[in-house]
Amino acid sequence: MYMHLTPSVPRAKVGREVFQENKTRLESGTGRPRIGPDRPRALDRAAPELGWAVPTPNNLTETPLIVAVKTLKSGHASMAGTLLQEYTKPSLGDAILHTDVNGDTALHHAIRHGHKNLAQKLITARHELSQIVNKYNESPMYIAVMRGFDEVFEQLWNIDHSSHKGPFDDNALHAAVRNANIGIISTIMKDRPELARERNKSGHTPIQYAVNRNQSAVISVILECDQSLGYLVNSNQEDNPLLFSAASRGNVDVAREILMHCPDAPCCNKAGSTILHQAVIEGHVKFVEFILANDQLAKLINIRDSEHYTALHHAVKNCNPAIVRALLAHKEIDVRVYDRQGRPAFWQLTEAMDSAKSLNWNEVFMLMSKADPQATAFYLRQVAMKKITVKSMKEIKSLTARYTNNTSLVAILIATITFAAAFTLPGGYSNDKGIEGLPVMRKKPTFKAFLISDTLAMCSSLAVAFLCILARWEDLKFLLYYRSLTKNLMWFALMTTTVAFATGLYTVVAPQSQWLAILICTLSVCLPFLTYLLGEWPMLKLLYRLGSAFKSNLLNMI
Template structure:
């Protein structure tokens, strides 16, 4: 800054640094010009140009008005909105910033005692010291700052947040509660505006409290300012909708007690749709045309649907494309809800209801390859399996759109169920099956080399493992070898029947597994028919080797244990012999279950692709 000039008129030298004064005038810095000017003179030096005189006089006048306004605003009895960046507020003092971040209330009070207006300074983001303290959760600091400067409660930063909003969004519920109580002790009208303030996304403190999971704070906010329930943010979400989505029943009930509480939600939904989502208990339909029954069907909330129908027997159950709640339940796989609809007299009309494409719920269940839903629909006495969609396809042909699932048990089970339900259409169903099977085979031929490599590598690995085990067992015979003269080197147990059975089964297991391993070597890599034959042949040999290996294990241990622990030897034999049988049952259990469930309808030809 320029040095102060002397008031001695006898020195004709430059009493004022003209260059610095010129810069001060250009930048409209009144304080700099006052420093350059003589402190002992009531008039400006004669060296200041005339334009500069007028500008300095005007700036001094403006500065005095600003000081008066600041003094009026900072009076403790009144409330004013703190300056933000757009309003050109004073910059926050650095020492105050440090004290705020650390929660040092003593340093803050010292600074305020020197200049009460220092608490009104803001950061470039428009945050006051109360905003910063709210971010860090310094409750004591906030209380002390409000005692000195109550107007801080209404300060708004660049995000449109008051300190109360900042405390809620920062997760400090106890601090937010403390600020709320401070608001209650001030001017009711102005404090109500501070509580109701919404951020740039249109959310108020109540909406943020609900979204952040602060139920107690939300109830406290509702009690302090019921008008918070009227707010709807820029996403069309109301506090009641948010409470219903979070399943906060106590908060939702309090909001329902307030007249004219907003209940809308995003995408045209409302709080009742959200309550249905959570299983809480209609003629309400969203702007997208989704009824409450459809929402309940999608979630599988049978209790809600039952409650809705008891209050509204003719409640809407279709959307804009005529998809019923039964369609939605089938599409979302809600078996219990489907059974509820099928057993409801009020919803009986939905069994054969068609959507805008002419498809019934049965069409959709067949396309989804869900045998449980298909079976439930087919058991209803009103079901019509001959309904054709607008493109001319009966439910049977919905399987053609699920060709990617043709190699699954579900696809084959659904086809069997539909064959049983409509025997007259057996020829078309078999034609469909043949078409899908040809498509699957064509895809397999394109990837035959990879399929062959995968199968041969896995099979040969298991075969070599069995061959190694059985080969090693042949030279570590149970009971050991004899060292007596005349029978030296012969197995001690050679005359026992169990030992002979061990040798036979071990030999068969080794030979069959070696055969499988060497078949893998001569496998042809580009022939699907050979792969199918190879798979069938090796599968039988591997099962035989598996059974022979377990038999060799059982007979070997029986030979050693029988003379002393007969019961244990028998138990080991039973478990070992049952192991291949149990493995077979477990491996084919889904098919066996299907065979039992379908009875005479079961058709093994349809399982070839599996």
């Protein structure tokens, strides 16, 4: 398999065993010579003296130089360097340009495996290596940029006609943008700005990559070299401009950078959708606020798309109260623009009736009712309530089972606790003659308060538990009544249980530590109110935001 250039010399002096073992491995087709810690120098001596540098490849079409580069490790650099010296001899011709089965040269492998110094030596040895592209359409320059090897890139860049190709029709600038390598991007834009207009198989230019990755610094460098790139559109069916892509991802910094260099950059695609439509559809509140704060872009607020939807139509349809609130706050908003079916934005809520019990749906409903008082809000509310009622009737059995299971579990737990507390009285029982078995603290007012509150808690919780037995009728009105009654009883049971706990501890602790007893009572009594506040917090925030426009009719339905 291997040609000899020089006469053989005594094998014992050059590490015959090492050489023969590795040569056998190469000729067997593995292409992976085993090089131990003590073997590189022997192989270095063996290779040139035996002439084992001739480019006759193995069955993977790998020459010894390629194999050496692929297996190169720390401390083995001299082996590849020795082979490289042999490959640069005039007698070997173009052997250094040989490729393996994947079309990779030794330079491809050197860059891919991180051997920067060796890669630079290979480039210096033969400039033609910079032009060879493997079967995956990867050039050495593309790999160098992807690995972030600036020195290797500079050396390749300074060679005339060096290839910059990459897979899927990417080029070196695509790779530089992927890595946000400002230095390489600046060099390419200065010397070969035409690469910025090349599209890959997805139709993306390098600046499109930067937009998708929210790389505002990269966009700034590219547009400073060529502002016209800010007006490019994707080569897809809808011809989306760069700002459209930024809106899809909510990249405010990118949009701001594009508009800084290109104030009149396109804001609409071929289908008529604007960047405001897209930001609303994707739910990017910050981007919507950015558009509305820009006097030039705010003109998009009432523009209709192919379905005659404005941005407000989409915001209402998606039940996004934050965006609806931002749009309604703009002075130029028109809430009475009709879509293709002749419906204003308010009526897009009918498309989201399945969410009619959600806070978002109700907040949007209340916001639109306030913004457009003349709309048929009452009728829309009736439609929503009817749909909720019909849906609840279909699920009445599961709803009944869910409510009864949850309430009965909590009710039985409270009843058990309060029943046990009645027989483990605070202070215990007296052993004195004549009053044996009577509570020690029986004369204290707080003890009497403990008994009363404990009794009320047990009775109310037991009542809830037994009401669960009655909640078996598949009737919506009964279920609503049952839920309201049990909810009130459970709150009463919780409050009286905490009062019983507080008064019981006060009776025992107060004689020794008055301040501690008061603290315990305060914390215990505050618990029900704190629980209610936390449970109702989302509703309270909604009430605070909407003020007089707040209506809880639908939220109180099943």
